Amino acid sequence: MSGATAWKELVIPVVDRPDISGLVVEDDTPVDNLPSEKQQRLLTESLYASWDGPPPSEGGEPRPFLAAANVGLFASVKRPPLVPDFFLSVDVVPAEPRWAKENRTYLFWEFGKPPELVVEVVSNREGEELGKKRRGYAAMRIPYYVVYDPARHLGEAALHAFELRGDLYVSIQPWFETLGLGLIEWDGEFEGMSGPWLRWSRRDGTVLPTGAERAESERKRAESERERAESERERAESERKRAESEHERAESERKRAEDAETRAQRLAARLRELGVDPDGEA
Structure with missing residues (x-):
């Protein structure tokens, strides 16, 4: 039985839910470095900006999701939480009131x-992302576990992806069907900081854009459309001028022909006045 299936069967009645009055759901301790903080936001923001959610249900209805960074995951009040750099949960909606203790974290x-x-982002060799944390998330029955090691603290590979099979994680390619x-x-x-980043991707390998990237892409598209419209206007204006020039040329040719005809008629009349038949043979 998969972890997801097992937990779908665990719907605890309100009267049986554990007492969380003594549970510490946040401690407000600043522990992240700047690159990690930006990486967490990049993963979260791009999903909300550009992802429509997981594949729709059989009825075609969209499926909600919750993405968050640095929020505790509590599988039990008897065990300490794990706090990943990022998590994604589908088919869930945060409850109200949002500031109620039971709604401020992931219980x-x-x-x-x-x-x-x-997702865990490695910033040193002390986090045990491929050891203790890997075993902890497996015990929580989380289907996919990703470790991103941009500085290669843990070895040559920057990206490790795992899928829960049975009680253990096995390595997979980082595509989550x-x-x-x-x-x-x-x-x-990203936000003025250059370097490697972990990004969400589509099946074709293109990344999910952030809101700023979408806005910039839309700005460029609108600018391109404006330039295309301007080019079309200039082309139409050039065509109008060409047609106008052609009309003027034709009008000038007609006028020239008319003037030539008038001159010929005047010459013929003058010749007749002189007793010369302009149509006769020389």
């Missing part, structure tokens, strides 16, 4: 399931 018994995917999403390492600039 598995409130959402009825674990997230589908978590049930989500219709992939992850790739992309080299470029």
Whole structure:
């Protein structure tokens, strides 16, 4: 039985839900570095800006999702949470009121399931992303686990993707079929910071753009459309001038022919006055 299926069966009645009054759901401790913080935001923001959600249900209805960074995942009140750099959970909607303690973090018994995917970003050799954390997320029955190591602290590979099979994670290519999403390492600039970034990708390998990238793409598209319209206007104006010039040329030719005819008639009349038949033979 998959982790997702197992947790879909775990819908705990309200009266049986654990007492969380003593649970620490956030500690407000600033621990992230700038690149990690931007990486977390890039993963979250691009999904909300450009992803329509996982493949639709059989009825064609869109499926909601929740993406967040640095939020605790609680599988039990008896075990400490794991706090991934990023997680994605589908078919869930955050409850209201949003500032209620049980709604400020990810409690598995409130959402009825674990997230589908978590990402850990490696910034040193002390995080145990491929050891303790890997085992911890497997115990939580999270279907996909991704470790991104941009500085290669853990070895030559920057990107490690795993799928839960049974009780263990096995290495896979970073394409997640049930989500219709992939992850790739992309080299470029995000919010003024250049370098490699972990980006969501479509099946064809193109990245999901951020809101700023979509706006810039739309600006360029509108600018291109404006230039195309301007070029078309200039072409039409050139065609109008060409037609006008052709008309003027034809009009000038007609006028020249008329003037020549008038001169010929006047000459013929003058010749007749002189007793010469202009149509006669010499």
